[in-house]
Structure formats: C-alpha cells, structure tokens
Amino acid sequence: MKTILLYPSYFPSIEQMTAIAQTDKVVFEVEDNYQKQTYRNRMVVAHSNGRLLLNIPVKHSKTGKRQKTKEVVVENDFPWQEHHWRSLQSAYRTSPFFEFYEDDLAPFFTKPVEKLLDHNLQIFEVLCELIGIDCEVEKTTTFQTEPKIADCRFMVNAKRKTTFSPDKYTQVHENNHSFLPNLSVLDLLFNEGPNTLLYLENQQVEKI
Secondary structure: OOEEEEOOOOOOEHHHHHHHHOOOEEEEOOOOEOOOOEOOOEEEEEEOOEEEEEEOOEOOOOOOOOOEHHHOEEOOOOOHHHHHHHHHHHHHOOOOOHHHHHHHHHHHHOOOOOEHHHHHHHHHHHHHHHHOOOOEEEEOOOOOOOOOOEEOHHHHEOOOOOOOOOOOOOOOOOOOOOOOOOOEHHHHHHHHHHHHHHHHHOOOOOOO
16 A cells, blocks of 8 residues: 655645545645745646746734644634635636636635644645545654655755656646746646546656
C-alpha cells in the first residue's frame, strides 16, 4: 500500500493532487507549526494576465509565540471569500467545465470560515469526490520528525523550486500567455473536467 504524508492545503497544487491520486492512503500532518508563504492558505490560478495568487488572510498570534496550524483562525474582516470567488469566475467562466462544478464549490466562498485547517480538509473531501479519487485518509497525532512513509510535506512550500513538469493541457487563457504549469488543481478541473483523474494518474512526481 502506497502511503504519503502531506499538509492540508487550500485548493492544492496539481503536484500535490498528483501525489494523492497515485497513492492508496494520505496521512495529513495536522500537528505542525504554522508557516507563512505556503499553500496552507494560498492557491495560484491562471488569469488573463498570467498567474494570480489568492491568499486567505489569517489572524496571527498576539503573543508572538508560534501557532499550530490547527489553531490558526481565518481573518474575516476582509471579504476574501467574495474576492476569491469573483476572481475564479472572472478567470474561468469561459472554461469548458466551470459551470459543471461551480455549485459544488460555491459554498466554500459563501459559508463562514473559522479554522483554516478545517476549511482545507473540507475542500479536500469535495475535491476527491469531484475528481473521483478514492484513498484512505488519516491525521497525525504527533508531529512526524522521522516519518516512515513517503514524506511529501515539502510540496506545501510555495517558494521552492520544483522539478515537477506536468504535461500540457488546454488552458482557457493560452492565447494570452504560455502554458502555466502546476497551478491549483482547480485550473485542471475547470479545463479538463472528467479527464482530471486520468491526467493526474499519468504525471510523474517525486517521492511516490
């Protein structure tokens, strides 16, 4: 049985979803300390001008002490959900499959969000249903310093240089700019629809 260790992310990258689609079991690291500049609270999509970063604002500890990710509370004073949803509509309304999935995804941008981790785990469940991924899921009970399973936690780092080189697929804005690899899996889903799972199963990714 293939098993990987991952951090829950906000509409994960294609690299992360490739790893998930090609494994039998996902163990989510939920005992980590929160870090900035990761896909825990951000996703990147394609817009007419290129890559567009959508970031969830979070409340930082007033004591200066490090927070565990599972304790991080979303900052809702700014209407980030409305902003993200409008951005997705603007970017993908003309894509082949946006309308097919929008009713399933819209609640993530309308219902109140409190804890970042809970939000990401709920997103993961719905994405698996929409894509057709069937895998076991567990959560860690202690932080894994020396995991005995494939450690894919590095994939959450938004600033790292990746060797992941996915196959090209038709993107809705390809006339405006060249192919943009490894965006949020939403880009793949809106452009490829039911073919998303087959695409993910046929990519090569590190560690699995």
